Amino acid sequence: MILNGRKVAKEVLIGLKEKIQKSVEKPTLAVIIVGSNPSSISYVNRKVVKCEEVGINSMLIELAEDVSEKKLLSIIEDLNNKKDVDGILVQLPLPKHINPLKVTETISYKKDVDGFHPINMGKLLLGYTDGFIPCTPLGIKTLLDNFDIPLAKKHVVIVGRSNIVGKPLAAMLIQRKTNATITIAHSYTQDLKSITKTADILVASVGRPNFITADMVKDGSVVIDVGINKIVGTNHISKIVGDVDFENVSKKASFITPVPGGVGPMTIASLMQNTFKSFQER
Amino acid sequence: MILNGRKVAKEVLIGLKEKIQKSVEKPTLAVIIVGSNPSSISYVNRKVVKCEEVGINSMLIELAEDVSEKKLLSIIEDLNNKKDVDGILVQLPLPKHINPLKVTETISYKKDVDGFHPINMGKLLLGYTDGFIPCTPLGIKTLLDNFDIPLAKKHVVIVGRSNIVGKPLAAMLIQRKTNATITIAHSYTQDLKSITKTADILVASVGRPNFITADMVKDGSVVIDVGINKIVGTNHISKIVGDVDFENVSKKASFITPVPGGVGPMTIASLMQNTFKSFQER
Numbered sequence: 001m002i003l004n005g006r007k008v009a010k011e012v013l014i015g016l017k018e019k020i021q022k023s024v025e026k027p028t029l030a031v032i033i034v035g036s037n038p039s040s041i042s043y044v045n046r047k048v049v050k051c052e053e054v055g056i057n058s059m060l061i062e063l064a065e066d067v068s069e070k071k072l073l074s075i076i077e078d079l080n081n082k083k084d085v086d087g088i089l090v091q092l093p094l095p096k097h098i099n100p101l102k103v104t105e106t107i108s109y110k111k112d113v114d115g116f117h118p119i120n121m122g123k124l125l126l127g128y129t130d131g132f133i134p135c136t137p138l139g140i141k142t143l144l145d146n147f148d149i150p151l152a153k154k155h156v157v158i159v160g161r162s163n164i165v166g167k168p169l170a171a172m173l174i175q176r177k178t179n180a181t182i183t184i185a186h187s188y189t190q191d192l193k194s195i196t197k198t199a200d201i202l203v204a205s206v207g208r209p210n211f212i213t214a215d216m217v218k219d220g221s222v223v224i225d226v227g228i229n230k231i232v233g234t235n236h237i238s239k240i241v242g243d244v245d246f247e248n249v250s251k252k253a254s255f256i257t258p259v260p261g262g263v264g265p266m267t268i269a270s271l272m273q274n275t276f277k278s279f280q281e282r
Numbered sequence: 283m284i285l286n287g288r289k290v291a292k293e294v295l296i297g298l299k300e301k302i303q304k305s306v307e308k309p310t311l312a313v314i315i316v317g318s319n320p321s322s323i324s325y326v327n328r329k330v331v332k333c334e335e336v337g338i339n340s341m342l343i344e345l346a347e348d349v350s351e352k353k354l355l356s357i358i359e360d361l362n363n364k365k366d367v368d369g370i371l372v373q374l375p376l377p378k379h380i381n382p383l384k385v386t387e388t389i390s391y392k393k394d395v396d397g398f399h400p401i402n403m404g405k406l407l408l409g410y411t412d413g414f415i416p417c418t419p420l421g422i423k424t425l426l427d428n429f430d431i432p433l434a435k436k437h438v439v440i441v442g443r444s445n446i447v448g449k450p451l452a453a454m455l456i457q458r459k460t461n462a463t464i465t466i467a468h469s470y471t472q473d474l475k476s477i478t479k480t481a482d483i484l485v486a487s488v489g490r491p492n493f494i495t496a497d498m499v500k501d502g503s504v505v506i507d508v509g510i511n512k513i514v515g516t517n518h519i520s521k522i523v524g525d526v527d528f529e530n531v532s533k534k535a536s537f538i539t540p541v542p543g544g545v546g547p548m549t550i551a552s553l554m555q556n557t558f559k560s561f562q563e564r
Contacts, residue, residue: 101410118404118413125403125453126445128383153472161456163408171407174443174452174466181477183465184456190435194480195463 001147002250003224003257005139008146009265013054016272020055027279028057029087029113029271030079034072034098035065040091047089050268056275059085069098073106080108086282087113087275092164110281113274115168125171132274137169139266140203140224147255149201149222152179157196159185159212159243160205165226169203192216204243214248223253226263283429285506285539287421290428291547295336298554302337309561310339311369311395311553312361316354316380317347322373329371332550338557341367351380355388362390368564369395369557374446392563395556397450407453414556419451421548422485422506429537431483431504434461439478441467441494441525442487447508451485474498486525496530505535508545 020026029051033044044060051058063072072090079088088111094100104112109119115134123131133141144151156173160166161184170184185195187206196202196216204212205226217223227243242259250256257263302308311333315326326342333340343357354372361370370393376382386394391401397416405413415423426433438455442448443466452466467477469488478484478498486494487508499505509525524541532538539545 101408118401118408118410120400120404121407122400122402122404125407125449126383126400128400131400153470155472155477161458167407167453167456170452170456170466171449174449176443176468179468179470181465181467181471183463184452185463186458186461188435188461189463190437195437198476 001255003143003147003222003255003262005143005257005262005264005266008143009139009269011146012142012266012269013050013272016269016276017054020276025084025279025282026055026057027086027275028059028084029089029275030059030061030085032061032063032072032075032088032090034063034067034091034094037093040093044091047268047271050272051275054272056272065095067098069102072098072103076103076106080106080111083282085111086278087111087271089114089271111278113271113278114164115274116164121168121171124168125174127175127177132277133172133270134164134168135267135270135274136165136205136226136263137172138270138273139263140169140226141172142270143224143257143263143266144201144222149255151201153181154200155181155183155198156201156203157183157185157199158203158205159187159189159192159196160203160207160226161186162205165205169205187211206243208243209241210243210245212244212249214245214252217249217252219252220254221252222255223249223257224263225257225259227259228264283537285425285429285504285537285544287425287539287544287546287548290425291421291551293428294424294548294551295332295554298551298558299336302558305561307366307561307564308337308339309368309557310341310366311371311557312341312343312367314343314345314354314357314370314372316345316349316373316376319375322375326373329550329553332554333557336554338554347377348379351384354380354385358385358388362388362393365564367393368560369393369553371396371553393560395553395560397556398446403450403453406450407456409457409459414559415454415552416446416450417549417552417556418447418487418508418545419454420552420555421545422451422508423454424552425506425539425545425548426483426504431537433483435463436482437463437465437480438483438485439465439467439481440485440487441469441471441474441478442485442489442508443468444487447487451487469493488525490525491523492525492527494526494531496527496534499531499534501534502536503534505531505538506545507539507541509541510546 115132120131225242225244397414402413507524507526
C-alpha cells in the first residue's frame with residue numbers, strides 16, 4: 001500500500017487554510033536564500049507557493065552569494081525583533097564563508113520553524129512538547145499517524161544520521177510515550193542488512209539511489225524513503241528517485257512511500273504547520 | 283576483564299587536581315539540595331567530598347522540602363549572575379510542587395555542568411562540542427577510551443531511555459565521528475534478547491537488579507552497567523547491585539563494569555571535569 005504523502009499533505013494544508021481564513025491577522029514566514037544554487041531556488045519557490053496556498057504571508061529575502069556572515073546575522077536579528085514575523089528559515093546549504101551553526105543559533109528559537117536550533121533539538125530529545133520539531137521527522141510522524149501505523153513496541157531502523165533527518169527523527173521517536181525501539185544505522189554499519197531486516201519500520205535517508213534493496217527488507221514492513229536523488233536515465237532525461245529500490249521493495253513492504261510524492265510534500269506541510277504554531281503563540 | 287571505574291576516575295581526578303593547583307583562582311561548584319531524601323544527601327555529600335579532593339570550592343545550599351519554586355528559581359538566578367560560580371547543580375529528584383523542567387531551563391546553560399539544559403542536550407545531539415555532556419555518558423566514554431575500546435563500526439545497544447543516561451548517551455554516540463550503530467531499547471522492547479545479543483557494547487540503565495542475564499549477551503562483548511539498585515539480602519544487610527547479573531555475564535563479556543566501582547565513580551569524575559571546563563571558560 002502506497003503512503004501517498006501528496007494526498008495527506010493536501011489534507012493537512014486544507015485544514016490549515018481553514019484555520020488561517022478564520023483569523024484576522026495572517027502568519028508570516030521569512031525565507032532567506034543566499035546565492036543561486038538551482039536546487040535551493042527550487043525548494044524555496046515551492047515553500048513560497050505553499051505559503052500562498054494556505055494563506056501564510058511569505059517574505060522572500062534573496063542575498064548575493066558573497067553576502068557577509070555579519071550582514072546575514074544582522075538581517076536575522078531584525079527578523080527576530082519583528083513582531084509580525086512568525087517563522088524564519090535560512091535555506092541550506094550556505095556558502096563556505098558562512099558558519100551554518102552560527103546562523104542556526106542566531107534565529108530565535110521561538111521563530112525557528114525548521115526546528116534546527118539546539119534548544120528545539122534538545123527539547124525534542126528530552127520529550128518537551130513546546131519546541132519545534134524539524135519538518136521531515138514531523139512529516140513522517142503525521143504520515144504514519146494518518147495511516148494508523150502504530151509505533152509502540154515496533155523496531156524502527158533509521159539509516160542515516162544527518163542533523164536534519166536521522167538525528168531529530170531518532171530524538172522524536174525515542175520517547176517513552178512513543179514506546180518504540182530505535183536503531184540508527186548508516187552506510188558504514190557492519191552487516192547493515194542483518195539490522196534492516198529486523199525493522200518493522202525502515203526509514204532510509206542516505207542520499208543514494210537504490211541503496212535499500214529488497215533483500216534488506218522484512219516482509220510486511222513499513223518503508224519510508226526520505227531520499228531525493230536526481231539521476232539521469234539512458235535517454236538523457238533526469239528524474240528524481242529515492243534511496244529505496246521501489247519496484248522490488250514495494251513487493252515486500254506492507255506500506256511504502258513513493259518518491260516523489262511521499263515524504264517530500266509532508267515536509268513542506270510540516271513547515272506550514274510549524275509556522276502556524278508559531279503564529280498562534282505570537 | 284574488569285573496567286575499573288574507581289581506578290580510572292582516580293587518574294582523572296589526579297590530573298584535574300594538578301591543573302587546578304597551578305591556577306591562582308579556584309573553580310566553584312554550587313550544589314543545591316531540596317529536602318532530606320537520604321539517597322540525595324548521600325549523592326550530594328559524595329560530590330562535595332570529591333570537590334574538596336581536587337581543589338574545587340563547593341557551595342552547598344540546603345533548602346527545606348517546602349521551599350517555593352519561585353524561591354528556588356531566584357536562588358539559581360543569583361548563582362547564574364555570580365562570576366565566581368562555575369557550575370550549578372540541583373540534585374534530583376525534586377519535590378512534586380517544583381517543576382524540574384523549569385529548574386533545568388533556569389540554570390544558565392554556561393554553568394549547566396550536569397548537561398541537562400535543552401541547549402546542551404541539543405548541542406550534543408547536533409554534534410557541537412562547545413556544550414556540556416551529561417556526566418554519566420561522559421564518564422562511560424572516558425572509561426571506554428581509557429581501555430582503548432573502539433566504538434567505530436560497533437553496534438552499541440543501550441537498554442534504557444532516561445533523560446540523564448539513555449538519551450544523552452545515544453546523542454553522544456550517534457555522531458559521524460564516532461561512527462557507531464546505536465540501538466535504544468527498553469524494558470518493553472519486543473524480544474529484547476534478540477537485540478541485546480547483537481550488541482558489541484551493551485549498556486544497561488534500567489534500574490532493575492539482574493535485568494541483563496547471560497543469555498542476553500554476546501560472547502566477547504563489552505558490558506556497561508549503569509544500574510544502582512539497593513537490595514536487601516536474606517541476612518537483612520542491604521547492598522548495591524547493578525542491572526546486570528555480574529556473576530554469569532562476566533563469564534561471557536570481554537570487558538565489564540562492576541557495581542559499585544564502575545560507572546558511578548566515572549560519573550562524579552565527569553562532574554568535576556565539567557566544572558573545570560566551565561572554570562576555564564570563565
